[in-house]
Amino acid sequence: MSDTARLLPRSRTPEPAGRFGQVAPRLTRQHIVLRATIGLLAIAACIASIVAAPGVRGVLGAGLAVGMLAIAIIDVRQFVIPNELVAIGLGLGLVHAGIAGSETAIEGIALAAIRAGALALAFLVLRLIYSRLRGRQGIGLGDVKLAGVAGVWLDWQMIPIAIEIATLSALAVYALRQWTLGRSLRWTSRIPLGLFLAPAIWLSWFLDALLFGPF
DSSP: OOHHHHHSOOOOOOOOBOGGGOBOOOOOHHHHHHHHHHHHHHHHHHHHHHHHSTTHHHHHHHHHHHHHHHHHHHHHHHSOOOHHHHHHHHHHHHHHHHHHSSSOHHHHHHHHHHHHHHHHHHHHHHHHHHHHHHSSOOSOHHHHHHHHHHHHHSOTTTHHHHHHHHHHHHHHHHHHHHHHHTOOOOTTOOOOHHHHHHHHHHHHHHHHHHHTOOO
């Protein structure tokens, strides 16, 4: 056997090839359980949406649930909120606003657009203030756009509730994680806000639809 042959690693059983000859990754039991859990959450949220608001509103709410769940998953993995999912959330929200309120469709859409612009502007101002004071970005532009989605879907009284749910849950999860790992709390730690704000938007809409009906 040549010296070169001795340096080469022994051949192993090849992984199953995926599309275009790429090696398909093996799914571990943890991945399977995680994907199944996410799927069950999506199904449960869709059913809850339709139960809380029967008809077209419930179907739109189910679309919101799936979109917000997707945003939360992507944000926690990549610290990115895709523009495509934000656009879908805004579009569904405008349709929802056109059929959900007691006013006409045009008035409902106009009010939703005003809320979206006001909330997105408030988040943008917070982003600029934080950047000016701390010298770094604390709120991403994706979070600003996601705030617009909240404004489209939620009435004025539900917007503070969604923000409070997102903020308190983010702080609680971060504090618990640091305590579990034996680390101290640090102001410089990055927290994927979309992970908490996106579900809070759907949850606030769900509570509003379940308890108060059309706004």
